[in-house]
Amino acid sequence: MWRQFGFIIYMSFITKKAFKEESKHIYKLGLPVAVAQLGLIVQGLADTIMLGHHSSEELAAAGFVNAMLLMGILLSLGFSMGAISRIGKLYFLNDYRKMVSVLKSSLIANFKQVILLTLGMSSLIFILPYLGQPVDLLPLMKIYLLIVLPSLPLFFIINAGRQFFDSINHTKVSMWIIIVGNIWNIIFNWFLIFGKCGFPEMGIAGAAWATLSSRIVMALMLIAVFAFNKSYKKYCKVWHSSKSTKEEVRLLSKLGWPMAIQMGLESASWSLCSIFLGWMGTTALAANQVMMNVSGVIFMFYVGIGEAVSIRVSNYKGINDTSRIQNVSNTGFLLIMMIGAVLSVVMWIFRSEIGYIFTDDKDVALTVATMILPMILYQFGDGLQVTYANTLRGLGDAFKLMKYSLIAYIMISLPLSYLFGIVLDGGPAGIWMAFPFGLTTAGILYYRRFKKICIIPGT
Numbered sequence: 001m002w003r004q005f006g007f008i009i010y011m012s013f014i015t016k017k018a019f020k021e022e023s024k025h026i027y028k029l030g031l032p033v034a035v036a037q038l039g040l041i042v043q044g045l046a047d048t049i050m051l052g053h054h055s056s057e058e059l060a061a062a063g064f065v066n067a068m069l070l071m072g073i074l075l076s077l078g079f080s081m082g083a084i085s086r087i088g089k090l091y092f093l094n095d096y097r098k099m100v101s102v103l104k105s106s107l108i109a110n111f112k113q114v115i116l117l118t119l120g121m122s123s124l125i126f127i128l129p130y131l132g133q134p135v136d137l138l139p140l141m142k143i144y145l146l147i148v149l150p151s152l153p154l155f156f157i158i159n160a161g162r163q164f165f166d167s168i169n170h171t172k173v174s175m176w177i178i179i180v181g182n183i184w185n186i187i188f189n190w191f192l193i194f195g196k197c198g199f200p201e202m203g204i205a206g207a208a209w210a211t212l213s214s215r216i217v218m219a220l221m222l223i224a225v226f227a228f229n230k231s232y233k234k235y236c237k238v239w240h241s242s243k244s245t246k247e248e249v250r251l252l253s254k255l256g257w258p259m260a261i262q263m264g265l266e267s268a269s270w271s272l273c274s275i276f277l278g279w280m281g282t283t284a285l286a287a288n289q290v291m292m293n294v295s296g297v298i299f300m301f302y303v304g305i306g307e308a309v310s311i312r313v314s315n316y317k318g319i320n321d322t323s324r325i326q327n328v329s330n331t332g333f334l335l336i337m338m339i340g341a342v343l344s345v346v347m348w349i350f351r352s353e354i355g356y357i358f359t360d361d362k363d364v365a366l367t368v369a370t371m372i373l374p375m376i377l378y379q380f381g382d383g384l385q386v387t388y389a390n391t392l393r394g395l396g397d398a399f400k401l402m403k404y405s406l407i408a409y410i411m412i413s414l415p416l417s418y419l420f421g422i423v424l425d426g427g428p429a430g431i432w433m434a435f436p437f438g439l440t441t442a443g444i445l446y447y448r449r450f451k452k453i454c455i456i457p458g459t
Contacts, residue, residue: 084394
């Protein structure tokens, strides 16, 4: 294990020339993706901060529902990533007709998946009372869930559209659309949560309506950009002559489901921990929601770099350039580690103040401060798993990710969260202390798979 650990670090130090070349491309592709992903976090941050200053109960209730729905949203996102390796390869070959055919097939595959997902998430309405959460929060949870749930089907458009634009290296499109969607969400949060500008004060229901409407706006904008922007005229010209095929839908599903399950299992280890935290009471649940948003800010930088790595790897796969695939992966890992180190220092310095940004509740803020250390400890493992999971996605080799995620997140991380947090009475910090073990295990397993399928000199 330690030999493997040391080898990962050794392999990360590529030549200065290769690092400089690839970091430029990753920065160009990854920054808009990171900003777009941060936009999704900002949507949660806006809900969290505004609800936190409206009432701690509403903060805890919305946080729990969002943690549960996050599993579904990430399942949908992971499924849609099956298109990246297909479209990215075709983009390098300038095969526009086939790219549009894949996009159409992607929309069909994503639609089928998101309908199943929505039906599955709908079961939460009936099982909420049996999850051991604070009884006084259940009415608030149901209100928020019933309003936000209808927004899930929109993700078949949002995800398929985003993967198409990102795969053709137009990552700024998603970035600007999500920024606009977030501005919309923040404005209507202020109107509807607090009852400003003639709107009624709706509290948690207002936050839910703002989230639903912002997702509708983002879906419509993606369609409008593709249909009316001159940059995509070449794709629109072949739209009617390009047909989706059953074979392509099956292939995208075959590629997408392993990625969906991998991301779903990772999310499950976090979301199911929210149930454990709910057993500890409203304060622990509210603190967890704050920490999910704080850690999410760091993670979205990683996701931006990871998706850029996936896009570059899929491009190089199209021309079978193994050497550059290795350079991209190693550069991505180094960039993530640099960002993680800087942000971890900032979080540690301001650990006692972070909670008060979200709420005036002293108990919640103090609990947040205790959860910063485990968050910092898992940054290495998180960076490792993000880099090599996205490398494998770009290579179209995602099937093993399911097995490795099951081991890391469900068989290791989740039981350790229960052990550290509940059995050993470690509280919220104890539950989070399991994450370094799960994420690092996942990262090492992903890297070993990458090493096996991509021949590396000297191994």
